[in-house]
Amino acid sequence: MIKSMTGFGKGKAAYAGGNIQIELKTFNHKYFESSYKLPDNLQEIETQVKNILKNQICRGKLYLWVHYEQLQDNSNDIVIDQKKLNRYYKLLKDIKKQLKLRDDISLAQLTAYPDIIVTKPAKENKKALYKAANMAISRALAALISMRKKEGLALYKDLSGRARTIEKSLQKISVYLPEEINGYRAKLNKKAKDCSDKNGIKKERIEAEVALFAKSCDIAEEITRLKSHLANFKSSLKNAGEVGKVLDFIAQEIQREINTIGAKSSDFRIAKEVIKVKGEIEKIREQVQNVE
Numbered sequence: 001m002i003k004s005m006t007g008f009g010k011g012k013a014a015y016a017g018g019n020i021q022i023e024l025k026t027f028n029h030k031y032f033e034s035s036y037k038l039p040d041n042l043q044e045i046e047t048q049v050k051n052i053l054k055n056q057i058c059r060g061k062l063y064l065w066v067h068y069e070q071l072q073d074n075s076n077d078i079v080i081d082q083k084k085l086n087r088y089y090k091l092l093k094d095i096k097k098q099l100k101l102r103d104d105i106s107l108a109q110l111t112a113y114p115d116i117i118v119t120k121p122a123k124e125n126k127k128a129l130y131k132a133a134n135m136a137i138s139r140a141l142a143a144l145i146s147m148r149k150k151e152g153l154a155l156y157k158d159l160s161g162r163a164r165t166i167e168k169s170l171q172k173i174s175v176y177l178p179e180e181i182n183g184y185r186a187k188l189n190k191k192a193k194d195c196s197d198k199n200g201i202k203k204e205r206i207e208a209e210v211a212l213f214a215k216s217c218d219i220a221e222e223i224t225r226l227k228s229h230l231a232n233f234k235s236s237l238k239n240a241g242e243v244g245k246v247l248d249f250i251a252q253e254i255q256r257e258i259n260t261i262g263a264k265s266s267d268f269r270i271a272k273e274v275i276k277v278k279g280e281i282e283k284i285r286e287q288v289q290n291v292e
Contacts (some may be wrong), residue, residue, distance in 0.1 A: 002237055003292045004151030004158075005244070011139025014133035016069040017125050024144045028290060029061035036064035045130050049137060056141055058242035058290045065256060066133075067247035070192040078119050088113045104258065136285065156237055159247070159287055161235055163282045166254070169228055169273040173261065176269045177219060219264050222257045229254045244291035255281045 005028045012021045035054055038046050053062060092105050111117060233250045236243050258281065264275035 001149065001240060001241065002152045002243055002247075003145070003148040004155055004290050005148070005292050006151060006290065007144045007147035009134040009144030009147065010142040011141070011143065013132040013135040013139070015125065015128040017129065018068060020029055020129070020132050020136050021067040022133070022138045022140040023065040023067070024137075026057065026060040026144065027064045029059065032057055032059055032062070034062040034064065034099055036062075039066060039068075039282055040124075041129065042066065042133055045078065048134075052137060053132075057292075058143060059244060077237070078117060079151050085110060088116065100177070115178060116126070140267055148266075152291070155287055155291060158238055160234065160282060162284050162287075163230055163237075165280050166226075170223060170230075173219070173265075173270050173273050174223060176267055176273075195290045212275070219261045221256065222261050222264075226257045226261075229257065232261055235276070242292055245290055247288040248285060249289055251281055251285045255285075 005026055007024075007026050009024045010021065012019060014020075032054060034050065038049065042049075049064075053064075087111055089105065092109065094104065095101075095166055097101070230249050233254070235249065236246050236250065255278070258277045262271060262278075265271065265274075
């Protein structure tokens, strides 16, 4: 069954250091594209997260947010970034030497630099944090997909209904075409009967005219192709995965055939059904832009 590209999902999981919550939102997009920035302590699992998302979502623009609720009694470590400290100290010494300063380098000067003193989860909590993050993402993803499926069902019902409307119009057109040809024959016969020419108009000539007219407005091939496209369209609606582009292509082909039918026929009843079909196709093409 088709899925919508729009949806929202939220997942939460607890670990020793607190709680982590993941929010996912997806919107219409031609391809799969994700936008998120994981916190520093989750950077190591970024590739894993990206693969999880790509395996479940074929198409759409995805946004991911991470929210923390840390416990007051967590076991976070406050540590010194020794490499940055050494660089800052060397930089201050170089400045002191260059400017021939006598001032001593103080602890306050060094710790004033950003990122010297950092807080990070204790090593023993990393596995628990990663496990909680994966669980939260899985829950958020499940909720997101559930919403996309629910909206996909609504799209399926709408698009299926429009396909049935087009089929009914085709059935009417198939009935109207022979009547259009017979109507043309009747007009020619009446014209021949009313003709003042003493030689009249021969029956063979009338049939030749009718045959020529029937050939010019023959839409049997277009109707056959339209039925085939509609069958393919309805079949594709039942497929999962990335079918939005396929549905849009089929809708274009349906539009091409109905345009030809409209150009060939002069019957006002057929023209009325052609207009109705065109209206349905326009709505279909709008809706399939929401299909994954």
